[in-house]
Amino acid sequence: MPGNILEANNISKTYGGVHALDNVSMCIKAGEIHCLVGENGSGKSTFVKVMSGAITPDNGEITLNGHTYRSLNPIDSIREGVQVIYQDLSLFPHMTVAENISMNKMVALGKKLVNMAEVRKTAEEQLARIGETMDLDCPIDEISMANRQLVAICRALSLDAKLLFMDEPTTALTNIEVDRLLKIVLELKEKGLSVVFISHKLNEVFEVADTITIFRDGRKVGDFNSKELSYHSLIYHMTGRNVEYPRYVRKATDDNIRFEIRGLSRPGHFEDVNVKMRRGDILGITGLKGSGREELALSLFGLNPSKSGQVIINGKTVSIHSPTDAIVSGLSLLPEDRYTQALFPTHSISENISSASLPSITTKAGLLDRKGERQNAINMVAKLHIRTPNVETSVQNLSGGNQQKTVIARWVLTDPEVLILDGPTVGVDIASKVDIYEQIQSFASQGMSIILISDELPELLANCNSVMVMRANKVVGFLSNEELEKPDAADRLQSMMSGGGDDFQPSIPVLEAQA
Amino acid sequence: MITQMKKFIRQDTTLTVLLGLLIFLILLFGSILQDKFFSFDNIQSMGYQIPEFAFLALAMSIAMITGGIDLSVVANANMAGIMAGYVLTGAVFGLNSGMSDLTLVIIAILVALIVATLGGVFNGILIAKFSVPAILATLGTMTFYNGISTAITEGKGVVGFPDNYLSIGTSAPLGIPLVFYIFFIAFAVVAFVMVRTPFGQSIYLYGENRIASLFSGIKNEKMIIKTYALAGFLSGIAAIIMTSRVNSAKYNYGDSYLLQAILVAVLGGINPNGGRGKVTNVIIGILILQILQSAFTLFAFSPYAKRMIFGFMLLLIMVINFIIDKWGARSKSIAKDSEVVPQEAK
Ligand SMILES: Nc1ncnc2c1ncn2[C@@H]1O[C@H](COP(=O)(O)OP(=O)(O)OP(=O)(O)O)[C@@H](O)[C@H]1O
Ligand SMILES: [Mg+2]
Numbered sequence: 001m002p003g004n005i006l007e008a009n010n011i012s013k014t015y016g017g018v019h020a021l022d023n024v025s026m027c028i029k030a031g032e033i034h035c036l037v038g039e040n041g042s043g044k045s046t047f048v049k050v051m052s053g054a055i056t057p058d059n060g061e062i063t064l065n066g067h068t069y070r071s072l073n074p075i076d077s078i079r080e081g082v083q084v085i086y087q088d089l090s091l092f093p094h095m096t097v098a099e100n101i102s103m104n105k106m107v108a109l110g111k112k113l114v115n116m117a118e119v120r121k122t123a124e125e126q127l128a129r130i131g132e133t134m135d136l137d138c139p140i141d142e143i144s145m146a147n148r149q150l151v152a153i154c155r156a157l158s159l160d161a162k163l164l165f166m167d168e169p170t171t172a173l174t175n176i177e178v179d180r181l182l183k184i185v186l187e188l189k190e191k192g193l194s195v196v197f198i199s200h201k202l203n204e205v206f207e208v209a210d211t212i213t214i215f216r217d218g219r220k221v222g223d224f225n226s227k228e229l230s231y232h233s234l235i236y237h238m239t240g241r242n243v244e245y246p247r248y249v250r251k252a253t254d255d256n257i258r259f260e261i262r263g264l265s266r267p268g269h270f271e272d273v274n275v276k277m278r279r280g281d282i283l284g285i286t287g288l289k290g291s292g293r294e295e296l297a298l299s300l301f302g303l304n305p306s307k308s309g310q311v312i313i314n315g316k317t318v319s320i321h322s323p324t325d326a327i328v329s330g331l332s333l334l335p336e337d338r339y340t341q342a343l344f345p346t347h348s349i350s351e352n353i354s355s356a357s358l359p360s361i362t363t364k365a366g367l368l369d370r371k372g373e374r375q376n377a378i379n380m381v382a383k384l385h386i387r388t389p390n391v392e393t394s395v396q397n398l399s400g401g402n403q404q405k406t407v408i409a410r411w412v413l414t415d416p417e418v419l420i421l422d423g424p425t426v427g428v429d430i431a432s433k434v435d436i437y438e439q440i441q442s443f444a445s446q447g448m449s450i451i452l453i454s455d456e457l458p459e460l461l462a463n464c465n466s467v468m469v470m471r472a473n474k475v476v477g478f479l480s481n482e483e484l485e486k487p488d489a490a491d492r493l494q495s496m497m498s499g500g501g502d503d504f505q506p507s508i509p510v511l512e513a514q515a
Numbered sequence: 516m517i518t519q520m521k522k523f524i525r526q527d528t529t530l531t532v533l534l535g536l537l538i539f540l541i542l543l544f545g546s547i548l549q550d551k552f553f554s555f556d557n558i559q560s561m562g563y564q565i566p567e568f569a570f571l572a573l574a575m576s577i578a579m580i581t582g583g584i585d586l587s588v589v590a591n592a593n594m595a596g597i598m599a600g601y602v603l604t605g606a607v608f609g610l611n612s613g614m615s616d617l618t619l620v621i622i623a624i625l626v627a628l629i630v631a632t633l634g635g636v637f638n639g640i641l642i643a644k645f646s647v648p649a650i651l652a653t654l655g656t657m658t659f660y661n662g663i664s665t666a667i668t669e670g671k672g673v674v675g676f677p678d679n680y681l682s683i684g685t686s687a688p689l690g691i692p693l694v695f696y697i698f699f700i701a702f703a704v705v706a707f708v709m710v711r712t713p714f715g716q717s718i719y720l721y722g723e724n725r726i727a728s729l730f731s732g733i734k735n736e737k738m739i740i741k742t743y744a745l746a747g748f749l750s751g752i753a754a755i756i757m758t759s760r761v762n763s764a765k766y767n768y769g770d771s772y773l774l775q776a777i778l779v780a781v782l783g784g785i786n787p788n789g790g791r792g793k794v795t796n797v798i799i800g801i802l803i804l805q806i807l808q809s810a811f812t813l814f815a816f817s818p819y820a821k822r823m824i825f826g827f828m829l830l831l832i833m834v835i836n837f838i839i840d841k842w843g844a845r846s847k848s849i850a851k852d853s854e855v856v857p858q859e860a861k
Contacts, residue, residue, distance in 0.1 A: 303729075327732040341730050344723045346791055355720055355731040358713040367711050410731070 004063075005030045005163050005194050006051065006082075011060035013046055015397065018389060019218040020046040021057065026213055026220065028163060033185065033195045035205045035226070038215030038238055039429040040401025041387040044198050047215075048165045051196075052084045053077035065162070078108075081162030085169060087400070088339060089152045091140045098123035098136035100151050105158040126154035129191075130184045145289070146177035153184070163194045168400065170199055171426045172337075174288045174455055176498070182208050200401070200429050201456075202231060214238055239431040245462035246434065248441045250481075252280030257312075259418045259449050261300070264309030269295035270473050273309070277418070277449045282440070284460040285453045287470035287497055293453050294336055296470070297422050301333040302326045313417060327356060330417035334408060334424055336453075342407045345396035349388060350377035352395050353409045360414075380409035385435050400427045408436060412443065419443070422453040437463055455497075457490045469496040529784035529792075533799040540803060544810040551813055561805050562691060563684075566698035567760065568772045569801050570753035572779040573705055574746035576797050579780050580709075581742055582722045582789025583642060583649030588750045589773045590660040591634040593766055596754035597664050599627035600673030600764035603680055616677040623680065627758075628751040634660060635747020639740030664766035672765040676758070684759035694756050701752065705745075706794040718742055722789030771822055778829045779804050781836070 006028040013021040021043045028034050036044045049055045051062065053074040062069045064080035091100050102122040106114060123136050132150055140148060149169060156164055166185075170178045178201075185195055185208055199205055205212060209226040214237045221237050235243050261275040270292035277283055287293045298304040300311060302320040310317050318329045326333070335341035344352050354361055354373045361369045361376070377391040384405040388398060395403055404427055411419060421440070425433045440463060444450050454460055460467050461484060469477040477496035483489060544552050551557065571588045578585035601607050602623040608614055614622075634656065641652040686693045709715035717738045721728040729735050758764045783800030785792030804825075811821050 301730075322734070323730055323732045324734050333730070335730050340724075340726055342727050344720055344727055344790070347720070347723060351716070351720075355716075355728070355733070358716060358731075358733070362713050366713075368713055368716060370711070414732075 003029055005065060007063040008047075008051065009061050009063070011047070011050055011057045011062070013043075013050065013055065013057045016389070019043075021050065022218040023059075024215075024218075024220045025060075026223070028194050028196060029211075030162075030194055031189060031192050032210040033189050033197055033208045034211045034213065035209040036196060036198045036213050036215060037200075037202070037205055037234065038221075040405075040427075040432055041399035042215040042429075043218040044215055045167055045399065046218075048084060048167050048196070048198070051077070051165065052082055054084075078159065081160055082165070083156035083159060083161035083163070084165040084167070085149070085152045085156060087168055087171065089148055091148055091151060091155075093141040094139055096137050096139055097134050097143065097147075097151055100140055101126055101154045101158060104155055108159060122158055123154065126158050129157055130154065131187065132184075144177075145172045146174075146180065149173070149181060150184070153188075157188075161193065163196070164188070165196045165198075167198045168200070168427055169197070170201060170204055175494075176288070178204065200427060202234060202430070205234075206231070216240070235430055238429070241431070243431055243434055245458060246437055246441060247461075248282055248437075248444065248463050248465060250280045250282075250465050251445060252278065252447065254279050254447075258314055260310075260312040262310045262312065264296070264299070264306050264311065266295065266299060266304065266306045268473065269299070269304065270470070273475055275468065277451075279447045279449060280444050281466070282444050282450045282452055282464045284464035284467035285451060285470065286455055286457075286460060286467060286493060287476075288455070291470040291497075292473040293470050294422060297333055297336075297420050297451075297453060300326070300331060300420060327414055327416070331420070332356065332411045332414045332416035332418075333420040334411045334422055336422040336426075338404055338407050338426070342410070343395055343403060346394050348392045349381065349386070349395055349398070349406055350374050350391040352406050353377045353380055353391075353413060356410050357413050376413055377409075380406075380413065384409055384439060385432060401429055401432055404428050405432065405436070408439075412439070416448065418449045418451065420451040420453065424452070424454070425456070425459060433459070457493055460484075460493070461489060467493060469493060471497060471499050529796050530799070533783070533796055533803070537799055537803050537806070540806050540810075544806065548810065548813055552810065557809055557813070559687070559690070559692065561809055562687075562695045563760065564808065565801060565805050566692075566694040567753065567756050568769070568775050568779075569698050569798075570701065570749045570756070571769075571772050571776040572783075572797060572801055573702065573794065574749040574753075575776040576780040576783065576785045576792065576794060577705070577709070577718065577742055577749075578649065578653075578746050579785045579787055580718050580722045580789060580792055581649075581739060582725070583739075583743075584653060584777075584787070585635075585638060585743065585746045586650065586653040586773065587634065587638060587657040587660055588746065588753070588776060589769050590657040590664070591631050591747055592750040592754040592757065593764065593768050594634060594660045594664045595627040595631035595751045596758040596764035596768070597668055597673055597766065598630045599623040599754065600676070600758060602626050603676045604673060606673075616679055620677060620680045624755055627754045628748060631751030631754060632744050632748045635744040635750070636740060638747070639743030642743065643736040643739040661766060668766055670766060672763045674763040676762055680759055681762055682759075684756060684761075694760075697752065697756070701749070702794065702798055705749075709794050714738065714741065719790055723791070771818070771825075774822070774825055774829065775804060778825055778832070781829060781832050787833075 004027045008024065008026045011021050011024045024043070024047065036047065038044055050057050053072040053076060056071050062072050064082065067080065069076060095103070098120045102119040105122055106119065120136055127134060130150065130153060134147060140151065170181060173181060182204060185197065189195060197208060206226060212224045212226050212229060212234065214221040214224070214234070216238065232242070255278050257276045258279055259277040261273050264273045265271045273296060275283065285293045295304055299306050300320070302322045302325050311320065312318070313329055313331065320326045320329060320331070344355065350373050353376060358368070361373050363369050374391060380386070381388060381391055386402050386405045388402065395406055398406065408424055425436055428436060440450060452460065452463055464484065465481040467479045467484060468475055476499065479489060479492065571592065574588045575585055603619055638653055638656055641647045641656070642649050684694060709718065717728065717733045720731065720733060721735055721738060725735060757769055779800040780797060781787065782803065783792065783797030785797065
C-alpha cells in the first residue's frame with residue numbers, strides 16, 4: 001500500500017515460552033505519529049527492537065519503503081531510514097554536543113579525517129531543524145537530560161531518519177521539558193517524519209498521537225484513530241478493567257514525631273529544609289529536576305553530606321555517612337535511576353531483591369539463607385505482580401516496568417522506618433501504578449513513614465497527606481492534607497514549582513559517591 | 516536421561532564446554548602419548564604441580580569477579596616466600612636461638628601468610644580508598660614487591676630449608692600429594708564463601724554494578740580491601756607450596772604463573788568485566804592447563820614455545836568469549852536493549 005513507510009506482518013517472538021510478540025501486524029504511515037501503548041511486558045520494546053533489526057523475530061516479515069525483509073539487520077534498517085532513540089540514548093558522555101550529533105554521520109559517510117568545521121556545521125543544521133540552539137562545545141555529561149535527548153534526536157536526523165522510534169523518551173524529563181519535546185515531535189511530523197512514540201503517560205499520548213496501537217500480552221488489541229479513544233476507553237483496552245487511583249487516608253493514631261529534618265543545608269544543593277513526619281505519613285516532595293529534591297534524598301541516604309542541620313529518627317539524632325548507616329538507622333532510598341543506581345542486570349530477580357537486605361537474610365552461622373531469599377522474592381513477585389516465569393530469571397530479561405517493580409521490592413524488603421521513593425513509578429504502566437500505590441499505602445498504614453519524590457501531580461495527589469515543593473534549592477511551599485483535597489491543589493503545586501517565571505536554570509545533580 | 520543432560524547443558528554452558536574440552540584433551544594426549552601420559556608418575560607429578568599455580572589462579576579469579584585484577588599475585592608470593600625463607604634459614608632468629616625446626620616452620624608459615632595478606636591489603640587500600648584502577652594499582656605493587664625482594668636478597672636465592680618444611684611440598688599421604696589436599700580444601704572453602712556468604716554475594720554484586728551495590732548498603736571499600744586481602748592470603752599459600760617444593764625462595768620464581776593464572780581464570784569463565792563466573796569452573800580450567808603443560812613437557816617443548824602457546828590461547832579464549840557473547844546477545848536481544856545496558860557509570 002502506498003503511503004506506508006513500514007508494514008510489519010505476523011511478527012512473533014518468544015523467549016523460552018514467553019510470547020513477547022504474538023502474530024503482530026502493523027502499518028506506519030508516512031508523516032504520522034503512531035503511539036504504542038500497553039502494560040509492562042506487553043511487547044512494545046520488543047516490537048521496536050525487531051523493527052530496528054536488533055533482534056530477529058521467529059516469524060513474520062517487515063516491509064520498509066516497499067522493500068520486504070524476512071530477516072532485517074540493523075544496517076539495512078538504518079539504510080531504510082529507521083532510527084531508534086533508546087532510553088539510555090547511547091551518547092558519548094565525554095564528547096561534545098557537536099561531536100555527538102555529527103559523529104555517526106561522519107562515520108556513515110566514510111570520512112577518514114574529522115573536520116571540526118564540518119562537524120559543527122552539521123550539528124548546527126540539525127539543531128536548526130528542531131528550532132533549538134545549544135552550546136556546541138559542551139560535553140554531553142554536563143548538559144541536562146532533556147538536552148541530551150535533543151542531541152540524540154539531532155543525531156538521528158543527521159542520518160536521514162524517515163521513521164523515528166522513541167521508546168519512553170519522557171521518563172527522565174520534567175513536565176516543562178516534556179512539553180518542549182512533544183512540540184518538537186509535532187514539528188518533525190509537519191516536516192514529513194514518521195514517529196513511533198511509546199509512553200505510559202497517556203496525556204502525552206493523546207497530545208501527539210494520530211494513531212494509537214494497543215498491545216496486550218504480546219498481542220495487538222487494535223489500531224485506533226486517537227480521536228476515537230477517550231482516556232478511559234484507552235485504559236480499558238490496555239488493561240481490561242477500569243483503573244482508578246486509590247486516595248490515601250492516614251489512619252494511624254500515634255501522632256508522635258518519628259522522623260525529623262531540622263535546618264538541613266548544603267549550600268548550592270538545598271537550604272534550610274525542615275520536615276516532621278509521624279507514623280503513616282506520606283510526604284510528597286516535588287519540584288523541577290535540579291531544584292534540590294534529589295540532592296536532599298541522596299544526602300539523607302548518606303551520599304551527599306550536608307553542611308549543617310540534623311536528622312532525627314525516633315528522638316535520636318542520627319549521623320548517616322553512608323547508605324549502610326542509613327539502612328541500619330532505618331532509612332532506605334529507592335534511587336532515581338534504575339539502570340545506573342539500582343539494577344544488577346545479569347543477576348536473578350531474587351538476588352536483585354535481596355541485595356539491600358543481605359544482613360537480614362544471613363543466618364547466625366554467617367551464611368546466606370538462599371531458601372529464605374527465594375521465598376522473599378516469590379512473595380514480592382506476587383505482591384507487586386512482577387511479570388516473570390520465575391524468580392531465577394535475570395532482571396535484564398524483564399521489561400522496563402517490571403525491572404522497576406523489582407527494585408521497589410528490594411527497598412520494601414529492608415523494612416525501613418522511613419522509606420524515600422525517588423520516582424517510584426517511572427516507566428510503570430497505569431494498572432501497575434495502582435498496584436504500587438496500593439502497596440505504598442498499605443506500608444504506610446502499617447506504620448512506615450514514606451517520602452515520595454515525584455513530579456507526577458496525580459501520583460502526589462493520590463498518595464500524599466502533605467506535599468513540600470522545592471525550587472532553586474529552597475523549600476518554597478507546603479500543602480497540607482486539607483489543601484491537597486481542594487480542587488485547585490494541582491494548579492497551586494504547578495505554580496509553586498515553576499515560580500511563575502522561567503528564568504530558573506536547573507543544575508546537574510552531583511553524587512558524591514565513594515568507590 | 517537425554518532431557519536431563521540437555522537441561523544440564525543449558526544451565527551451565529561454560530561448565531559443559533569445559534568438561535567437553537577436558538575429556539577431549541585427555542583422549543587426544545592419551546592416544547598420542549599413551550602410557551607415558553597415563554603413567555602414575557605423570558599423574559602424580561600433575562598432582563604436585565597443580566596446587567602451585569592453582570592458588571594464584573584462585574586469587575586472580577576473585578579479584579576479577581570484582582571487575583578488577585591482581586597482577587601482583589606472583590610478586591607478592593615471592594616476597595612472602597623470601598621472608599619465610601629468612602625465618603627458615605635462621606637469618607631472623609639466629610642459628611643458635613634454640614628453637615626447634617618445627618617452631619621455625621610454623622613461624623615461617625605464619626610469616627608467609629601475614630606478609631602476603633598485608634600485600635593484598637595494601638592493594639585493596641590503593642584501589643578502594645584512593646580509587647586507583649586495579650590494573651594500575653597492582654601493576655605498581657607488582658613492581659614494588661618485586662623490588663623489595665630483589666633489594667633484600669640482592670637478586671640471590673634464599674636456600675636450605677629444614678626437612679619438615681620440605682615435606683609440605685613432597686609428602687604424599689595415600690599416594691596423593693599433601694599439597695593437593697590443601698588445594699582441594701581451599702577451593703571448596705573459597706567456592707562456598709563465594710556462593711553462600713554475604714561477603715561472596717557482595718563481591719559479585721559489586722563486580723556487576725558498583726554504584727548499585729553502594730546504594731544497596733554494601734560497604735564497597737571494606738569489601739574490596741577484604742577481597743584483595745584474601746587474594747594476598749591465597750598468594751601466601753602459593754608461596755609456601757612453591758618454596759617448599761624447590762627448597763628455595765627467589766625474587767623471580769614462577770614468572771610464567773601470572774599469565775597462566777589469568778589464562779585459567781578466563782578459561783574458567785570468569786568475566787574480566789566482573790560480576791560473573793564460578794570458582795568451581797576455574798578448577799576445570801586449571802586441570803585443562805595442567806594437562807596441556809604436562810603434554811608439552813612430554814613433547815619436550817621449550818618454555819618459550821609454551822609461553823607463546825599460552826599467550827595465544829588467552830587471546831583466543833577472549834575472542835571466542837566475545838563472539839559467544841555477541842551471538843548470544845543477538846539471539847537474546849541483550850545487546851541493543853536500552854532496558855538492559857546500564858549507562859556508563861560515572
Ligand atoms: N531477552 C529476553 N529474554 C527473555 N524474556 C524477554 C527478553 N526480552 C523481553 N522479554 C520478555 O518479553 C516480554 C515483552 O517485553 P517488552 O520489553 O517488549 O515489554 P514492554 O511492552 O516494552 O514493557 P515495558 O512497558 O515494561 O517497557 C516481557 O514479558 C519480557 O519479560
Ligand atoms: Mg519497554
